[in-house]
Amino acid sequence: MTPVIELTDVGKTYRSGELAVDAVRDVSLRIERGEFVAIVGPSGSGKSTLMHILGCLDVPSSGTFCLAGEDVSALDENRLAELRNRHIGFVFQQFNLLPYMTAQRNVELPLVYAGTAPAERRERARVALGLVGLSDRAAHRPGELSGGQQQRVAIARALVTEPDLILADEPTGNLDSASTADVLALLRDLHRDGRTIVLITHETDVAEMADRVVHMHDGRATSSASEQTAP
Numbered sequence: 001m002t003p004v005i006e007l008t009d010v011g012k013t014y015r016s017g018e019l020a021v022d023a024v025r026d027v028s029l030r031i032e033r034g035e036f037v038a039i040v041g042p043s044g045s046g047k048s049t050l051m052h053i054l055g056c057l058d059v060p061s062s063g064t065f066c067l068a069g070e071d072v073s074a075l076d077e078n079r080l081a082e083l084r085n086r087h088i089g090f091v092f093q094q095f096n097l098l099p100y101m102t103a104q105r106n107v108e109l110p111l112v113y114a115g116t117a118p119a120e121r122r123e124r125a126r127v128a129l130g131l132v133g134l135s136d137r138a139a140h141r142p143g144e145l146s147g148g149q150q151q152r153v154a155i156a157r158a159l160v161t162e163p164d165l166i167l168a169d170e171p172t173g174n175l176d177s178a179s180t181a182d183v184l185a186l187l188r189d190l191h192r193d194g195r196t197i198v199l200i201t202h203e204t205d206v207a208e209m210a211d212r213v214v215h216m217h218d219g220r221a222t223s224s225a226s227e228q229t230a231p
Contacts (some may be wrong), residue, residue: 001176002033002035002069003030003031003032003033003069004031004032004033004035004066004067004068004164004165004196005029005030005031005054005065005066005067005165005198006029006030006064006065006066007027007028007029007030007053007060007063007065007066008063008065009026009027009028009062009063009064009112010024010026010027010028010029010060010062010063010064010065011024011025011026011060011061011062011063011219012024012046012049012050012053012058012060012061012219013061013062023046023049023218023219024046024049024050024053024060025046025218025219025220026031026220026221027050027063027219027220027221028063028221029198029214029218029221029223030118031198033164033194033196034191034194034196034211035196035197035211036187036188036191036196036199036209036210036211036212037197037198037199037201037210037211037212037213037214038052038110038198038199038201038206038207038208038209038210038213038214039198039199039200039201039207039213039214039216039221040145040200040201040202040203040204040207040213040214040215040216041202041215041216041217042202043202045216045217045218045219046082046170046216046217046218046219046221047200047202047216048137048200049219050200050216050221051167051169051200053065054067054082054165054167054171054198055071055084055088055090055117055167056075056080056081056087056088056216057071057072057080057084059072059075059080059155060073065095067083067087067088067164067165068087068110068164068165069091070083071176076103080163084214085110085113085161086124086161087163087164087165088163088164088165088166088167089110089157089158089159089160089161089163089165089166089167090158090167090169091154091155091166091167091168091169091170091171092157092169092170092171093169093170093171093173093174094155094174095142095147095151095153095154096154097142097150097151097153097154097157098142098143099141099142099143100140100141101141102138102140102141102152103129103134103137103138103139103140103145103156104125104126104138104139104143105125105141106124106142106153106157106210107125107128107153107156107157107160108121108122108124108125108160109157110160110161110216111124111125111160111161114161114231116178124160124166126154127161128156128157128159128160129153131157131159131190132152132153132155132156132159132186133152133186134149134153134156137149138139138154139200144193145159146179146210147174147175147176147179148162148175148176148179148182148183151171151172151174151175151183152183152186154171155171155183155187155190156184159195160172164192164196165194165196165197165198166187166196166197166198167198168187168197168198168199169200169202170200170201170202171187172184172201172203172206180187180206184206184209187199187209188209191211197210212224
């Protein structure tokens with residue numbers, strides 16, 4: 001089966017005049033369908049740059065990156081945007097919900113952009129909210145929801161397009177400990193249902209929720225089973 005993510009000797013160099021900074025160095029990484037992988041590292045380790053590459057928000061300077069079997073290493077911005085919309089559901093630290101829209105309408109938004117018919121997008125949003133346990137909050141606006149509930153809405157929005165990959169960037173960064181545990185449990189449940197999840201975090205205890213942990217340091221990556229799942 002074609003992996004969701006396959007990086008081969010990927011590097012990213014930022015240049016400013018004569019100054020060159022290697023943010024990512026020779027990273028090779030394969031993530032199969034249905035895996036739950038965490039990418040962890042301190043500030044400056046290269047994990048954010050790697051996340052931007054995985055999310056088709058940037059392209060590598062060297063090496064190759066295949067997303068769901070398609071080489072995206074040298075695509076232009078328009079094509080990258082198409083791939084993002086088709087293959088990736090994003091969950092961010094900032095929930096990025098529109099405050100004047102209900103939870104239902106926020107979840108529908110990716111389908112609006114995709115041109116999905118109104119009746120279908122309403123039904124798919126209803127199902128997605130049910131998957132995250134918020135069917136009874138569909139008519140609430142973000143200001144009427146807790147932080148944990150808002151992040152659940154954001155996860156439902158990521159799920160509604162049925163993407164190949166859920167890419168979660170510091171999804172618990174703005175949550176208290178109880179809401180953090182709640183959101184991580186939801187991600188584990190989604191993984192058990194067969195979803196492919198990549199979680200970017202600087203917190204090692206959060207990373208250990210995944211089956212495999214990729215450690216970033218000075219732009220390089222090493223991979224290991226998490227303590228939770230290691231034999």
